[in-house]
Amino acid sequence: MTTATPARLTAKGAATRARIVATAADLVLARGVGGTSLDDVRAGTLTSKSQLFHYFPGGKSELVLAIADLQMERVLRAQRPFLDTLDTWAAWDGWRDALVAYYGSQPHWGCPIGTLVSELVGTDPAAAAEVVGHMDRWRGLLRDGLGRMRESGLLRADADPGRLALAVFAAVQGGLLLTQAMRSIEPLTAALDAALTALRAAAPARHPAVLR
């Protein structure tokens, strides 16, 4: 299923569709997919049933995927420019700070991508798989940075960029789940700091990791 704005829409139509997605994204963030009906979306966006169908002929699944696209774009933007390199310890520290600043401004929401996956896995497996694809791309950027660090000798030759990226990404997701549960940014900072400690432990003795 494509989630891009349909080509047939006029500029005005595309703007309306984007407005619906943004409002629906806030509703889903607050109440989950299961707690947000299409009627809620219509009420929140002042659109009619037929308008909603016009913009999202695939129904709720299509709307949810458009929300995932929007949230992923926001989350990736918040991690830039660090996310595109991650090939020095300074870049990792900058990335950590950018994530904390972004989620610290909305500590009660958790990760919009992680919570979507967690909820969709049981109710809409096809949509869940699409959102897992977003996660994979995000995690892939972490892995690519770690691969470059291994090439340049900042990580030991026996370090496994894929496995380390998985651990760092789990720290992000788990830290955000607890940040949402505890309504504090502290779980995210504790999780990220421990993950970066584990990364630094994979630096070679002859080229030790710069401690912050």
Add this chain to the structure above:
Amino acid sequence: MTTATPARLTAKGAATRARIVATAADLVLARGVGGTSLDDVRAGTLTSKSQLFHYFPGGKSELVLAIADLQMERVLRAQRPFLDTLDTWAAWDGWRDALVAYYGSQPHWGCPIGTLVSELVGTDPAAAAEVVGHMDRWRGLLRDGLGRMRESGLLRADADPGRLALAVFAAVQGGLLLTQAMRSIEPLTAALDAALTALRAAAPARHPAVLR
């Protein structure tokens, strides 16, 4: 709200209630709270509407909290006996292996506690707060073990057991979220191994952590 088996139930009644909770727990694990209606529970347990009301006069919230109690009991049991000490590196390694063995036998479910919290936060804040209480107790056991390790000199005097426990617990939750999303136990093992690496980095130089 109390979630213990009501005292007024006969032994047979208590057994019936426990059977309903166990079946409903499986349904919620597979489809989430939002994806599981009381009608689904009735159909799955062959109980009538009035029977269900008899056992759970508080409705779905009461049933969900009984499910959380059951799942927490199972998850804690799977981590024993290690969870009660966690005051040596061998105990931490044993705990890690026990978690991996338990969740490795059901890699597509994620953490029944974490997913409940994530879903309930937006739809049933009172129930979410009760489940967060379970999380706090679980995390408290990790923190207590780390406190004992600091006392005995296995961790440095400046190590913060509360913050380290938060990081390890985030690794468990994030590892399990990704384990569910990716249908593989690898994210959990990668996350736990990185968390234990971070713990070992808090060992004193004069009393270094035993590597596995």
